[in-house]
Amino acid sequence: MNELRTIQPAAIHDAATALLTDLCSISSESGNAAGIRQVGERLGTELASRGFTIEIRELPGAGDAPLPVLHARTPMTGGPRLLLVGHLDTVLPASPPRLDGRRLFASGALDMKAGFAMFVAALDMLAARRDGPLVDVELLGVPDEESGSRVSAAAVREASRGVRALLVLEPGGVTGGKETLVAGRRGMTDWTLEATGRPSHSGLAFWSGRSALAAAADWSRRAHALSRPEHGPTVNVARLLAGTAAFVDRLETSHTLFGTARHRNVVPDRARAEGEVRYLSESEGKEVLATLARLAHEIGRENEIDLRFTTGGSIAPVDPRGPGVRLVERTMELAAARGFELVVEEDRGGISFPNYLEDPGRIAVLDGLGPVGDGMHTREEWVDLDSLRRRIVLLADLFMILAD
Numbered sequence: 001m002n003e004l005r006t007i008q009p010a011a012i013h014d015a016a017t018a019l020l021t022d023l024c025s026i027s028s029e030s031g032n033a034a035g036i037r038q039v040g041e042r043l044g045t046e047l048a049s050r051g052f053t054i055e056i057r058e059l060p061g062a063g064d065a066p067l068p069v070l071h072a073r074t075p076m077t078g079g080p081r082l083l084l085v086g087h088l089d090t091v092l093p094a095s096p097p098r099l100d101g102r103r104l105f106a107s108g109a110l111d112m113k114a115g116f117a118m119f120v121a122a123l124d125m126l127a128a129r130r131d132g133p134l135v136d137v138e139l140l141g142v143p144d145e146e147s148g149s150r151v152s153a154a155a156v157r158e159a160s161r162g163v164r165a166l167l168v169l170e171p172g173g174v175t176g177g178k179e180t181l182v183a184g185r186r187g188m189t190d191w192t193l194e195a196t197g198r199p200s201h202s203g204l205a206f207w208s209g210r211s212a213l214a215a216a217a218d219w220s221r222r223a224h225a226l227s228r229p230e231h232g233p234t235v236n237v238a239r240l241l242a243g244t245a246a247f248v249d250r251l252e253t254s255h256t257l258f259g260t261a262r263h264r265n266v267v268p269d270r271a272r273a274e275g276e277v278r279y280l281s282e283s284e285g286k287e288v289l290a291t292l293a294r295l296a297h298e299i300g301r302e303n304e305i306d307l308r309f310t311t312g313g314s315i316a317p318v319d320p321r322g323p324g325v326r327l328v329e330r331t332m333e334l335a336a337a338r339g340f341e342l343v344v345e346e347d348r349g350g351i352s353f354p355n356y357l358e359d360p361g362r363i364a365v366l367d368g369l370g371p372v373g374d375g376m377h378t379r380e381e382w383v384d385l386d387s388l389r390r391r392i393v394l395l396a397d398l399f400m401i402l403a404d
Ligand SMILES: [Zn+2]
Pocket: 087, 111, 112, 145, 170, 171
């Protein structure tokens, strides 16, 4: 602890807490474009005074309403850039920030205004240690991570072209009492299964019917069973609709059939299932999807059912054994050298910034750099100011090695 205190001037830490309190006093819930812009401008002012060039652009968000995107750039030499990213929006509007011991309670304090305050403070710490300006660094502040991410996805995809690494200022986690860095995030692929069988009267000609329902249910059960615990892939069969073609294909009107005695005497000739697969590595995802397609083919053939498996939208995973491995290791070493023990979170749920990279298989990603806390998205959200202090030092140390 004493070592930390001598390395980090108390003034930098106090300024970080003051800036964080300011940022949290501004309401910037998703959709509040004016408030989000105000947060971007407040941050922009801080960064402009530290040698960054500030640009706030507008991009169409949900319903095409324009939303602000903050780009803050150091001088660029033309070499590959280091990209840092965070979101300016929060789930809840602001409530007055409240300090309780080493906890700062405020909406968005943890998720993730503290990440921005950490970034500004790390720049000050770096400036106190090292001569010459930081170059080839860009901070991207996006406006809609908490709602739809239309702008976030587009802005990250564009800004990440050709970068050498992506640092994500989202909060770290706590596992077994230890703080984490995030090294992996699951990718996801949507899928649909369509089954067409043969209808028949269940009383007069049961055996000449081909039940699309039975085939789709069998497929669904076996698809679900491909899911593996821990870091394995998961297959979620989210919906299964089956019955006669008239029921399945015209649900807007036919749903009134459900719960009645009508059409129960027909072997169901139509089914539709839909869901998603989540996976930590590209190869694992491909393997599961291939198995699902093969299962459809086999079950269809055995039961004389036309069973079609198709995939829809896909979001690439961030593989914890991918190109970020070395960067994560070095960051852990830097933390350890300061007496700050971090553990790696290989499998953080949810889709986030790194998933929007054009090619996450090629770019080193370091996620969860922000300080820890609890109560995200609630009125009891708080951030740990000791964690903030440790992570300011860590980010400054990281800049030292990445700037060389
Ligand atoms: Zn967040």
